[in-house]
Amino acid sequence: MKKFKYRAKKGPNEVVQGVLAAESQDAAVDKLSGMGLLPVEVNEETVFLDEISWGLAMDTKRVRSRDVATFYRQLARLVKSGVPIVSVLTILAEQSSNQALRNILENVRNQVREGHPFSSSLAVYPHVFSAFDIAMIQAGESTGHLEISLVRIGDYREAAEELSSKLRTALVYPAFILSVGIVTVCFMLGYVIPKFSKFFTDLGQDLPGITRFLIHLSQGIQAGWIWILLGSAVTVFLIKKYLQSHREKWHEFLLQCPKAGKIILMSEIARFSRALELLLHSHITLLNALKIALPVLGNESLKKELKACGKVLEQGGYLSEGLRKSRWFPPFVVHWIRVGEESGRLDEILGEIANWYEQETARFIKLATQLIEPSLILLIGLILGFIVIAVLMPVFSMNAVIS
Numbered sequence: 001m002k003k004f005k006y007r008a009k010k011g012p013n014e015v016v017q018g019v020l021a022a023e024s025q026d027a028a029v030d031k032l033s034g035m036g037l038l039p040v041e042v043n044e045e046t047v048f049l050d051e052i053s054w055g056l057a058m059d060t061k062r063v064r065s066r067d068v069a070t071f072y073r074q075l076a077r078l079v080k081s082g083v084p085i086v087s088v089l090t091i092l093a094e095q096s097s098n099q100a101l102r103n104i105l106e107n108v109r110n111q112v113r114e115g116h117p118f119s120s121s122l123a124v125y126p127h128v129f130s131a132f133d134i135a136m137i138q139a140g141e142s143t144g145h146l147e148i149s150l151v152r153i154g155d156y157r158e159a160a161e162e163l164s165s166k167l168r169t170a171l172v173y174p175a176f177i178l179s180v181g182i183v184t185v186c187f188m189l190g191y192v193i194p195k196f197s198k199f200f201t202d203l204g205q206d207l208p209g210i211t212r213f214l215i216h217l218s219q220g221i222q223a224g225w226i227w228i229l230l231g232s233a234v235t236v237f238l239i240k241k242y243l244q245s246h247r248e249k250w251h252e253f254l255l256q257c258p259k260a261g262k263i264i265l266m267s268e269i270a271r272f273s274r275a276l277e278l279l280l281h282s283h284i285t286l287l288n289a290l291k292i293a294l295p296v297l298g299n300e301s302l303k304k305e306l307k308a309c310g311k312v313l314e315q316g317g318y319l320s321e322g323l324r325k326s327r328w329f330p331p332f333v334v335h336w337i338r339v340g341e342e343s344g345r346l347d348e349i350l351g352e353i354a355n356w357y358e359q360e361t362a363r364f365i366k367l368a369t370q371l372i373e374p375s376l377i378l379l380i381g382l383i384l385g386f387i388v389i390a391v392l393m394p395v396f397s398m399n400a401v402i403s
Helices: 025-034 054-062 065-080 085-095 099-113 118-122 131-143 146-203 209-245 247-256 260-281 286-296 300-314 319-324 331-343 346-402
Strands: 002-010 014-022 038-044
Touching (some): 014 118, 025 038, 025 286, 065 085, 099 118, 131 260, 146 209, 146 260, 146 346, 209 346, 247 260, 300 319, 331 346
16 A cells, blocks of 8 residues: 655645555545545655554554554543643553554654644554544544544444454354364264274175265265365365455345344444444534445445445435435435434434444344354254264164174
8 A cells, every 4th residue: 555645725724734545646635535635735655654664564454453442542531631642642652562553653653743643644554543533533633622532433443343342252152163063073084984984894794875975975085185175275265266356246145144144234334323423423524424434334235335325415415315225224224314314413313323233233143143053053963963873873783683
């Protein structure tokens, strides 16, 4: 990603300057416009600010969202106490346990010390401080209530992290059960079945069909396990490449899945509604807020439809008009947003929508987990039961012959 130095107008009289990261000059201009700025000059920088090393740039990948949320909360408390921003950044950098975040904060502090705006200094690290964060901070800087914006960003980050954490936690136990089941089946096919196979061969008796199938399967795995592993790796790689090149279709398919699709849609609507609520509450125009909030979505199909809503707004229409054409937004959400637009309380309505969907997402995750766990146990039990029956049938037959 390239770095661009810019000068832009913020309001009728104020001119701001700074550096931001973008894929191209046009993308940089779009990003500035999305932040509510009027670009005057945008030029690509040949080096990072202060000769930022490649290693420091890679640090952005090692900063956790929870660490950033904590940073914003601590930052808000110190700024509210009247501590200068340079001193605040020094304090937070020194006490940060995350070395990557510490390096970034030290560099941001240096930029602020040189006279760059705080928001544009953070914008150099788009993988850590999102466009949503930057827009909120700029709104706080312009209104003189930076600490309020910082608290809201911290709350938003923590809520999003909590929702993601619930989903990850819900998947841990099913993943453990599945892993144990796979290891057990592999052990049975790779070690136990070959032992019984030799025993049955020595007996020289006819074996039931399922036993012969299991023995052939075990022998095939033993003979070609390397090719199976290579084939699996190649298959996973090809599937991953295909999904990357067809992200929108894949994300559309995910939304259409009966249970998983509902959870994904609810979590996306909750995240988007919360981001839009906070941006509007910070007096950012609806069109700019929509553009800034789009990156918080992970689903490309949903993102495409919301981009179409942006075009409706550009033509003077209502957000609810664009959402009404969407395949994914439920009618009651569209109606609720329409009420907010007509009453002038859109930010409050979006907050209510976010609250409702956050609660519903948590509830559905819990229900899905309660269904997945017994289903996996039953599936693994059936597979192991099949293996045990296939092994014991010849033994029972032999006992019958002896009797």
